Amino acid sequence: MIENLVNGLVLGGTYALVAMGLTIQYGIARIMNLAFGDLIIAACFGTFVLYSGFALSPVLALFLIVPLGFAFNYFIYQIVMRPLVARAPNSEALEVDSILVTFGLLFVIQGILLVIFGGAYTSYSYLNTPVNVLGTIVAANRLVAFVLALIFGAGILFVLFRTRWGTTLRAVALAPESAPLYGIDVNASARLAFAIGGALAASGGVVVSMYQTFTATAGVVFTMKALIVVILGGKGSLTGALVAGLLLGVVETMVAAYIDPGLTLAATYTVFLLLLLVRPSGMFGKAG
Amino acid sequence: MKQTVFILLGLAVLALLAAAPYLLSDYGTALLLGMTGYITLATAWAMFSGPTRYVSLATVAFFGIGAYTVAVLSEVLPYPLVLLVAALIGLTVAIIVGLSTLRLAGVYFVIFTFGLAELVRQTVTWWEVNVTETLGRYIFLPFEGRHIYWQLLALLVVTLLISWWIGRSRYGLALKAIGDDETVAEHAGINVPGLKLALFAISATIITLVGAIQAPRWTYIEPSIVFNPTVSFLTLIMALLGGPSKLWGPMVGAIPLFLLFEWLSANFPDHFSILLGALFIMIVFFMPKGILAKLEDLRAGGAS
Numbered sequence: 001m002i003e004n005l006v007n008g009l010v011l012g013g014t015y016a017l018v019a020m021g022l023t024i025q026y027g028i029a030r031i032m033n034l035a036f037g038d039l040i041i042a043a044c045f046g047t048f049v050l051y052s053g054f055a056l057s058p059v060l061a062l063f064l065i066v067p068l069g070f071a072f073n074y075f076i077y078q079i080v081m082r083p084l085v086a087r088a089p090n091s092e093a094l095e096v097d098s099i100l101v102t103f104g105l106l107f108v109i110q111g112i113l114l115v116i117f118g119g120a121y122t123s124y125s126y127l128n129t130p131v132n133v134l135g136t137i138v139a140a141n142r143l144v145a146f147v148l149a150l151i152f153g154a155g156i157l158f159v160l161f162r163t164r165w166g167t168t169l170r171a172v173a174l175a176p177e178s179a180p181l182y183g184i185d186v187n188a189s190a191r192l193a194f195a196i197g198g199a200l201a202a203s204g205g206v207v208v209s210m211y212q213t214f215t216a217t218a219g220v221v222f223t224m225k226a227l228i229v230v231i232l233g234g235k236g237s238l239t240g241a242l243v244a245g246l247l248l249g250v251v252e253t254m255v256a257a258y259i260d261p262g263l264t265l266a267a268t269y270t271v272f273l274l275l276l277l278v279r280p281s282g283m284f285g286k287a288g
Numbered sequence: 289m290k291q292t293v294f295i296l297l298g299l300a301v302l303a304l305l306a307a308a309p310y311l312l313s314d315y316g317t318a319l320l321l322g323m324t325g326y327i328t329l330a331t332a333w334a335m336f337s338g339p340t341r342y343v344s345l346a347t348v349a350f351f352g353i354g355a356y357t358v359a360v361l362s363e364v365l366p367y368p369l370v371l372l373v374a375a376l377i378g379l380t381v382a383i384i385v386g387l388s389t390l391r392l393a394g395v396y397f398v399i400f401t402f403g404l405a406e407l408v409r410q411t412v413t414w415w416e417v418n419v420t421e422t423l424g425r426y427i428f429l430p431f432e433g434r435h436i437y438w439q440l441l442a443l444l445v446v447t448l449l450i451s452w453w454i455g456r457s458r459y460g461l462a463l464k465a466i467g468d469d470e471t472v473a474e475h476a477g478i479n480v481p482g483l484k485l486a487l488f489a490i491s492a493t494i495i496t497l498v499g500a501i502q503a504p505r506w507t508y509i510e511p512s513i514v515f516n517p518t519v520s521f522l523t524l525i526m527a528l529l530g531g532p533s534k535l536w537g538p539m540v541g542a543i544p545l546f547l548l549f550e551w552l553s554a555n556f557p558d559h560f561s562i563l564l565g566a567l568f569i570m571i572v573f574f575m576p577k578g579i580l581a582k583l584e585d586l587r588a589g590g591a592s
Contacts, residue, residue, distance in 0.1 A: 032395060083573070099395075105565060111560070111563075115562070220403070220517065266411050266414075
């Protein structure tokens with residue numbers, strides 16, 4: 001029981017981390033990014049290559065892959081998203097366009113990964129030593145993954161709520177029309193937010209590759225789970241993403257342990273469906 | 289007078305298409321079969337997503353449900369009943385999905401449909417492994433390519449007729465109003481959720497039938513074969529290229545793209561999805577409303 005709870009929290013920590021990235025991209029940059037999970041998988045493979053090819057530890061790989069994720073998303077926003085934002089007459093039109101474009105992007109990234117790495121399940125063994133936590137045995141890599149997710153999550157919360165940068169970003173999320181009146185460059189803020197979201201996806205990828213196997217086609221499932229966590233927590237709510245991510249991780253681990261590992265996605269969907277019926281605005285979202 | 293000519297012309301084209309398997313090689317028939325399948329999928333997709341602008345990413349979920357139902361039941365029930373059961377299952381799933389998402393903002397629907405195929409695939413796999421213990425099934429139905437083709441052609445004609453009828457009826461106008469502004473439509477006395485649900489259900493049922501009819505082509509069926517996300521993607525590109533808000537739009541997009549995809553998958557099998565994704569991004573960028581609307585714009589631009 002405790003063992004499953006700990007494992008569930010580890011998994012949930014990663015979910016919370018990537019969902020924060022997605023909710024920043026959606027809430028501030030207003031881009032619904034369906035290629036999000038494929039960025040995570042790309043980061044998984046990046047870590048794998050650095051670890052098995054160059055013997056670089058995943059923790060150090062973070063320092064390379066996270067900035068790369070930031071830069072890549074920065075350019076994607078500038079080249080692909082910016083023209084769409086400029087031409088969209090309203091937020092609904094932008095939503096549809098961004099969904100379609102990132103759906104195309106999903107296939108491009110997935111195709112590139114398939115060409116390079118093939119479709120097989122991939123994993124590597126890093127810090128696979130048992131550690132005693134609260135009387136149960138947990139692999140050290142999971143523990144490192146959890147701590148890293150906490151550090152990144154806390155870091156992003158600090159930036160958003162305790163710095164001037166973060167205040168600017170939150171202002172854009174809250175009132176994109178009024179923000180320019182206070183001298184805020186909405187375009188630059190959206191680009192920054194999109195890049196930060198991408199950096200979080202990359203960090204999530206590095207973290208998840210430490211303790212899970214992954215394939216080039218698994219991006220869809222990650223996007224799906226991140227989306228569900230975002231909706232569960234309430235669109236644009238970081239606290240919501242954190243709580244919902246941990247919750248989903250625990251639910252999944254429990255279902256896998258006590259019912260059947262093949263039904264984890266079904267369990268995720270059930271949670272999602274119940275939420276849509278009871279409280280569509282999410283746990284921490286505003287109504288409407 | 290003009291209308292009669294059109295109807296006669298349409299019937300002549302239809303007769304020619306129906307006779308095509310006798311005129312073409314087996315390869316030609318197979319090509320025509322695949323094309324008819326995709327035209328039907330794209331037209332059915334656009335029936336719902338065109339006017340309402342709700343992007344459905346669940347095409348292959350319904351397609352796969354249809355195909356898999358045939359795989360499970362083809363030995364047990366007579367063929368027409370199998371099709372009926374498949375259609376009913378597709379309809380039920382569509383109503384459940386529609387009821388839980390369509391009264392909310394469009395993005396919930398997109399998110400739900402995005403993972404639906406994966407959910408159904410994993411659930412079917414789990415069921416087959418744990419309950420029936422038969423992963424992978426064989427279909428032995430006495431159909432050749434042309435029999436499947438004729439069924440698909442008939443389904444396509446029905447789909448086009450439904451689409452045409454909806455476009456001309458009061459419902460069509462109501463749907464356009466929903467696509468333009470949902471709040472205004474609601475205030476004008478349109479039952480927005482009910483109409484969206486009905487349309488989504490019809491569209492999903494047709495897609496389920498396309499999967500069911502095409503199932504005998506594979507002979508051997510496995511969840512990973514029939515729930516292949518590329519099907520959703522292709523349908524979406526075709527409908528968007530042609531223009532989902534026009535009756536003939538999906539067809540105009542589907543014919544050239546189907547041939548292009550055939551060529552690409554034969555010559556660049558490994559890079560297929562990269563090329564596809566890039567092409568799709570181009571379409572969204574340069575022809576967001578589709579070829580037909582683009583042509584109209586050009587003509588209007590030239591005339592003024």
